[in-house]
Amino acid sequence: MEEMRAVSVTPGVSGSARLTVHPRPVPAAGEALVRVLATGVCGTDREILAGHTGTAPTGAERLIIGHECLGEVVTGDAEGTFPPGTLVAPMVRRPDGCPACRAGRWDLCQWGNYTERGIRGAHGFMAEWYTESPDYLVPLPPELRAAGMLVEPAAVVAKALSEVTQVRSRIPWPATRALVLGGGSIGLLATLLLRHQGLEVHTLDLAAADSLKARLVEASGARYVAGRGVPVNEVAEQAGNLDIVVEATGAPGMAFAAMEATGIGGVAVLLGVPGAAAPREVDAAWLTRRLVEHNAAVVGSINAARLHFDAALTGLLAVQRRWPGVLERMITGRYPLAQFEDAIRGGSDTVKSVVEP
Amino acid sequence: MEEMRAVSVTPGVSGSARLTVHPRPVPAAGEALVRVLATGVCGTDREILAGHTGTAPTGAERLIIGHECLGEVVTGDAEGTFPPGTLVAPMVRRPDGCPACRAGRWDLCQWGNYTERGIRGAHGFMAEWYTESPDYLVPLPPELRAAGMLVEPAAVVAKALSEVTQVRSRIPWPATRALVLGGGSIGLLATLLLRHQGLEVHTLDLAAADSLKARLVEASGARYVAGRGVPVNEVAEQAGNLDIVVEATGAPGMAFAAMEATGIGGVAVLLGVPGAAAPREVDAAWLTRRLVEHNAAVVGSINAARLHFDAALTGLLAVQRRWPGVLERMITGRYPLAQFEDAIRGGSDTVKSVVEP
Structure with missing residues (x-):
């Protein structure tokens, strides 16, 4: 054998x-x-x-x-x-x-x-x-010989963005502005795919403003926010009404920050799963009022089916052509x-x- | 004058x-x-x-x-x-x-x-x-002479259920089971409209099992849960996979209970807005994992447009005919x-x- x-x-x-x-x-x-x-x-x-x-x-x-x-x-x-x-x-x-x-x-x-x-x-x-x-x-296709191992994470992102699109389809104006929490591979792929869809994208990560993550974000025309010590709600307020928030850090409490950052008719999608138990004190009244008054939504997303792999492939090839x-x-x-x-x-x-x- | x-x-x-x-x-x-x-x-x-x-x-x-x-x-x-x-x-x-x-x-x-x-x-x-x-x-119509002041709250419910239907349209199986938190007028109208749509409905309120609220819930074929001292997650577990959760109490923390109760592909809709600030300790990791692994969604809903008043009218007339x-x-x-x-x-x-x- x-x-x-x-x-x-x-x-x-x-x-x-x-x-x-x-x-x-x-x-x-x-x-x-x-x-x-x-x-x-x-x-x-x-x-x-x-x-x-x-x-x-x-x-x-x-x-x-x-x-x-x-x-x-x-x-x-x-x-x-x-x-x-x-x-x-x-x-x-x-x-x-x-x-x-x-x-x-x-x-x-x-x-x-x-x-x-x-x-x-x-x-x-x-x-x-x-x-x-x-x-x-x-x-x-052979064009993905160097980066084909990104198809799986891109499929996870494609699934998440498909969920967002469907959840947001009840809102009668197009999404124009997104916040991505996390500049790891999921956050970067979300940034690239959202930019390719034509959205204004703000991507926040702990890495410095001159880091590779920052350069990759900026290569697509998105705005990089070096987020160490910067509260998410401040970033959200400065950005303007957020139609889409992608939570891709998996850090405990960031799900709540993502919910709070959603604008009117906005959708937060949670992709990151924190590991260990993480008790957080949250103002339940304030968060609820925010979601209700904004008609905002939150959706959890995990894994990907074949249709999402197909979408990821299309998306990655477009990204590769646009930002070689x-x-x-x-x-x-x-x-x-x-x-x-x-x-x-x-x-x-x-x-x-x-x-x- | x-x-x-x-x-x-x-x-x-x-x-x-x-x-x-x-x-x-x-x-x-x-x-x-x-x-x-x-x-x-x-x-x-x-x-x-x-x-x-x-x-x-x-x-x-x-x-x-x-x-x-x-x-x-x-x-x-x-x-x-x-x-x-x-x-x-x-x-x-x-x-x-x-x-x-x-x-x-x-x-x-x-x-x-x-x-x-x-x-x-x-x-x-x-x-x-x-x-x-x-x-x-x-x-x-004249049939609503006695209960026409319920059209406005019914419109708020119709808007919320319309949001749920649209958010849930991405899930490839029909909703069959709902939990309604709160047996006030919003909770009861949600119970009646969901029952009229053919769903199995569990409605929880603090009122006793022999209360008017209980009788009204049961009149529509829904199950009433006298909820004093009963954790929402226990009710949810006994009920089975919850496709829809309606939060209509506005009590602080119930938004989180609603999120936790959502089943696979479930949607929680938040209608109640707590008044004063209400800090709650929440296990951020557990709640996030639950939403992500269940592909579950939460949506806030407020107010109603004319289309929701029209839907409310249709719904109330149907309810009145079915459960005089x-x-x-x-x-x-x-x-x-x-x-x-x-x-x-x-x-x-x-x-x-x-x-x-």
């Missing part, structure tokens, strides 16, 4: 991440064999590494992590949908048979028995190889598998670290 | 409500003169009486209160839209010329310079007479103008007190 190396954890055990050796997966009937080119590291991975979330596949002790993956098909599927050499991004969630899942909307899974590759009950992609059914592979190099510059570090710990560590100006087997 | 009696306050001064004498209004060109039949008392009136909100018309010291009104046209408008004898409900908000207001959606006013009769900068209807342009009058007498039974007290203080006082089983000049 051939072997491969991967990064795995014992779920629930902080600091248990190791480079481990596994059998190289053999494609089942109809599956493609994919060679991993690069796997991104994100906040969910760090939560898994801290032992806060993650479950191993049934019967296994360890979980191979990684769910933001760019790969290349080596052995195509039986139907020839993905000939060898095709670049692919795998989707993450696997349906459980509930009505939403059956309708292709596993991102809205009703039974909650889904698995997620690299997160929950199924091995991920921070490995040398994986196999997958074509049902869960998204073919990518901006996606590649988001990849702030490329590490071999054996140096996965450096990839995970990151710094204040890390946007996206990727592991390349 | 002829005179009339009305209930007025000095805005901002608690306990300043008095029966006062005013010039009987004279219709301007195109306006109708309306004799007031009944004016309902609601939470906003109590907030005005407590001095927490309310502003007098420009140049006036006192504000005539009352905004839930059933009247009868005495002198019709010039165009004959409202012949004498027509039952009418006046709308409350008056537009300020912003784009939303110009499009008939003053409930979403963008400039915030609207006035509201009986609340903000314009006299209300707890009086013997009023005049109004036909643009702001809703004609009612239930609307009339919501009118728990009818008081002459001079006894307005008894109308305002109310008790735990008061649903809607009305003042009849």
